[in-house]
Amino acid sequence: MTVSIPRSQTKPATLDFVIAILWLGMMSVTLIESDVYRYAAILLMALTLMLRKVPLRASLTDWLAIVCVAWGFLALFRFLFGLIVDGERGASEWLYAFAIFFPAMGVALHTSWNLIKPILLAFFCGALVLLMISTPLSTILAGERISPAFHHNSIHGAVGCGFIFIGAFYWALHQWEIGSSTRTKAAVSAIAVMVIGLAILNIYGAKSKGVWLALLPALGLMVAATLFYLRRKTVLAAAMSGLLLLSWGIYEVRDNLAHFGAATFSSVVGIVDRLDSGVSVQRVLQDAIASPETPGSLDERLQLWANAIDVISVAPAFGNGNTWLTIWQTTPYRGVTYTLMHNGYLEILVRYGFSGLAILALIVVSAIYRVYRASSAGIISKSAFACYLTFAVYFAFTILSNSNNRLALGESYALLFAATCFACSIRLRSGSVAQSSDVPLHTADLPNAVPVRVQG
Template identity: 75%
Template sequence: MSVTLIETDVYRYAAILLMGLTFALRKAHFRPALTDWLAIVCIAWGVFALLRFLFGLISAGEKGASEWLYAFAIFFPAMGVTLQTSWHLIKPILLAFFCSALVLLAASTPFSAIVAGEYISPAFHHNSIHGAVGCGFIFIGAFYWALHQWETGSSARTKAIVLAIALAVIGLAIFNIYGAKSKGVWLALVPAVGLMTVTTLVYLRTKTVLAAAIAGLLLLSWGIYEVRGNVAHYGGATLNSVVMIAERLDSGAPLEHVMKEAIESSQTPMSLDERLQLWTNALSVIAVSPIFGSGNGWLTIWRTTSYASVPYTLLHNGYLEILVRYGIAGLAILALIVLSGIYRVYRASSAGVISKSAFACYLTLAVYFGFTILSNSNNRLAIGESYALLFAATCFACSMRLRSRLGQRSDVVPDISGPSDAIPARVQG
C-alpha cells in the first residue's frame, strides 16, 4: 500500500520478503492453494507470460517493454497464503498506514499553490498523474476503513480515533487530486463516489453514518462548484475534443479517419493528441494479431506505425497494453481472474468472513482502477503492480478463510475480519 504515497519498487522486495517469511518461518503450506482452480489459472498464466517473454527475447532479441511484469500472477496464490497467515496484523497495519498517510500528505501538500489553482504533483511520486491515482486509492480506502468500524461495532473510542484520522486523510487526498489536474482520475472518481454512496445506503442504515455520508457528498459537491472555473480551464478543452470525436463517430465516420482528424486538429490539446497517436499505433499493432497478440514483438511492429515518432511507448491505456501483447484471449483470461476475485470476496463478505464494507472497498477500488487505466497505463507502473498483488492476495486469503469456515479446512480462526458469530445479529445486519 505504500506505493500510493511513495513511488518506488520497494514493494517488490517487501512482497518477496513477506512470502519468504511466511513459508520459511511460519511453515505455511502452499499445496492446498494448488487445489484451487483460480490459483492454477493464475500460475499457468504467469508461467505462460514468462515463457513467451523468454522465447521472444532469445529467438528474436526483442525484449519489449515491461513484458515480464505480466508474470507476476505466479505469485498471486502465495500472496494469498501470506495474507492469510498475517490476518491478525491487519488492524495495526491499517492504523499505521493511514497515520503515515496523514503525516506524509500533510507534509507534502503545497496548500497555497493548490488554493491558487496551480498544477502540483501529490505526495512523493514521479509525476502528478501517478500521485493523483495514489491519492484516489487513499481516499477510497480511508472512507471504507471508517465505515468498517461502524458496521462491525467497534468501541466509541476506536470509532472516534479512526474517524478523525480518516476525515483528515480524505480531505488531504481530495485536495491533492484537485491540485494534480488529472482528468483521468477525476473521471475515475465519478463511478467510485457513486459506488461509495450506494454501498453506504445499502449496507449501513445507521442514521449517524448516513447523515455524515450525505453531508460529505454535499460538501464535495460544493467544493467542486467553487472551483468549477479552474476545473473547466484544465479540462474544458479535452472534454470538447472528446465530445467532437464522439459526435463524428456517431455520425458514422470510420474510427481511423476520426482519430486522424483529431490528431491533425489544432483544437486538440497536446496531452489528448499524444494519446490519440499512441492509441492509433496500438490499434495498428493489434490488427496484426488480434486474438493472441504479438508478445515481445509488438515493439517491432510499433516502429512501422504511422506515429512511431511519438516520444514514448507507454500506451496510456491499460487495456491496449494487454491487447498488443496478448490479444483478446489474454484480455479475457485476465478479466476472468479479476471477475472471479470480486465474486469470491463477495461470497466471503456474505458469509461474514469479512465485513460488507471491506467488500465494498474491494469492489470500488477495482472499478476505480479500471477507469484510471482508460487514459493511463497504470498497470505498467509500480502502483498498478502493487495493487494487483494486493487484489489477488485478498481474493485468495478470503477464499481460504471461507473454506475454513465451511469446514473444508482448519486454518486460523478469523478474529478481525468483520462481524463474527459473537456479534449480535442487529450489528451484523
C-alpha cells in the same frame, strides 16, 4: 490465578512486527513512488513459506490459483522465447508474469490475518502525516498543478491519492458496521476525515482528468455502500454532509476545473459523436490528431492509441508478444516521444490479444466474486467487500487514459488485489468463521484469538 492469553500472542512478536512492516511497504507506493513493494512482496512470500504453517495443498488444487500460475508461466515463457529466439526485448513484458505469485501472496495474507487491524491503523496514520507534510496548500489554492505526496509524476500521485481516499472512507465505514467501541469509531473517523480531505485537495491539485473521471463511478459505489450496508442516521448524515461539502468545493473551483479540463472534454465529446455517426475509428482518430483544437496531451494519447490499434490488427487474437515494439516502428505516428500507451487495455492487447485480455478479465471477475462470497459468509465485512469492488472499478477507469498497470502503483495493486482474493478463498475453504465462535462475525481483529479467562 491463571490467565489464558490469545494464541496469536505466543507467536514471536518480532516476526509479526517485520511482517506488518512489509505489508506497509506493499501499500506505501500510494504515497511514495518506489520499488519497495517488490522487495516487500518477495520477503513476505519467503518468510511465509519458511516460518509460517501454510496451507499449500489447498492452494495447489484451487482452479483460480492454477489459472494465475499458468498465465504467469505463459507470459514468462513468451517473453523468454521472444528474447532468446527472436532477439526482441519488448518493454516491461516480464511484469505480466507476476501472476505466478498471486496465490503465494494470498497465503501470506492469510497467515497475517491477525495483523490487518494494526496495519491499517499504522498506514492511515502514516498517510495523514505524509500528506500533511507534502501538501502545498497555497499552490493548490492558487489553482496551479502539483505532484501529490512523494511521486515522480502528478498523475501517479493523483491515482495514489484516489486509492487513499477510497480506502480511508471504507476504513471508517467498517468501524460502524462491525460495532466498534465509541472511542475507536471517533478516533478512526477523525483520522479518516483528515486523510480524505487532504487526498481530495491533492487530487484536485494534480489536474489529472483521468483520475477525476475515475472517481465518479467510485463515488457512486461509495454512496451506494453507505445506503445499502449502513443505514444509521449518524453515518448517513455524515456521508451526505461530506458529499454536499465536496459538491460545494467543486462548484467553487469550477473555473479552474474548466481551464484544465474543458478543452479535453469538448474534444472527447466530439470524437464520441463522430463514432456514433458511423465514421470509422481510424478516420476519427486521424481527423482529431490533425485538428488544432485538440489539446496537446489528448493529441499525444490519440497518436499512441492509433499506433496501438495498428499493432493489434497484426495479431488480434493472441497478440504480438515481444515483437510489438518492432511493429510499432512501422505505424503512422511512430514519431511520438514514448511507447507507454496511456491505456492499460491497449497495453495488454498489443502483447496478448483478445484471448489474453479475456483470461485476465476472468481472473478479475472471479476474484471479485470470491471476495463477495467471503463477505456473505462473514469472513470480512460488507464494507470491506465494497472497498475491494470500488478499488477495482476505480483502477479499471484509471487505465482508460493511463498505463497504470505498467507502473509501480498498478503492480502493487495487482498483488494486493490477488492476495485478498486468495486469502479469502483459503478462509472460505477452512471455515474460519465457523471455527472461531468467540470472534465477532464481521471483524479483522485477531481471528485466531481465544478468549481471556480469569480463574481463581
